[in-house]
Amino acid sequence: EPAAAPGGDGTPGSAGTGVGHAPCHHGELLQGVFLDAHGDRCAGLVTLPLDGPGSRAEFVRRPGTPPGAVTVTPADRGKAGRAAALAVAECAALAGLPPAGGELRLTSDVPMGLGMGSSTSDVIATIRAVADAYGRRLAPGAVARLAVHAERASDPLMLDARPVLFAQREGRVLEVLGPALPPLVVVGCVLGGGAPVDTLALPVREATDTDVREYERLRALLRGAVARGDARLLAQVATASARRGQRVLRHPEFDDLVAVARHTGAAGVQIAHSGAVAGVLFDPATPDDLRHRVHRCRNALHGHGIPT
Secondary structure, three states, rough: OOOOOOOOOOOOEEEEEEEEEEEEEEEEEEEEEEEEEOOOOOEEEEEEEEEEEEEHHHHHHEOOOOOOEEEEEEEOOHHHHHHHHHHHHHHHHHOOOOOOOOEEEEEEEEOOOOOHHHHHHHHHHHHHHHHHHOOOOHHHHHHHHHHHHHHOOOOOOOOOOOOOOEOOOOOEEEEEOOOOOOOEEEEEEEOOHHHOOOHOOOOOOOOOOHHHHHHHHHHHHHHHHHHHHHHHHHHHHHHHHHHHHHHHHHOHHHHHHHHHHHOOOOOOEOOOOEEEEEEEEEEEOOOOOOOHOOOOOHHHHHHHHOOO
């Protein structure tokens, strides 16, 4: 799986130092349980990309130290530390060098606990930095495998910008939905006062046959929305997925969010299925005054105590 070209961003590491970057996302457009190519059930999701915020990692190799001896700054990024140790073992073997510990330093402007992929962003940036320090560049599939191993589930931030249905617990693509999402204007907001969501503490709801059939129906609709560049249909899928997510998340402001979208002419809403970030989705092709509708939407959300 590793590509032949060295470097986490295409350039080789210098004197055992490597850097890596990774973006974040704005929650999910669709999340549920789907059927893979063999007809087996598989948890999957489609994320809403977000340009701008992300994580940067710098890794400095320390030859002669135990491979598990990785110091991490900030010290509370345990998943990134595990990712570094896993990446060291893999990249050292590829480079024909003995594995060694090192120093990992992370900087990020991704809000934590809102469901925007902050931990995955840290983990992927870390893996890329370690690879860079060993003069390697790992293929997305290899990065996904290491990321899932490090944090049990991973967002598809290691992939290119094409929309995919991604098996977050297995680190594999179930389907490439098309070349690009249709254009959207998203009014981002935060539910629950922005309190972090402990995803591991959320109740587990087993999917029924009826659930799987509905998720497969939404998957087909989303595929069609991408193929036709239909932002309104995409937003309808996202709204339906968000409603289903409410069975676990139970955001008290969800009905207000949907009402604001309806009253301001938005196409729908989306939420992070494992966090508090949400969005009101507008179709920029709608002939009405988009700027005015976005302004009304923000004012209405603020009126309900939902910060944008």
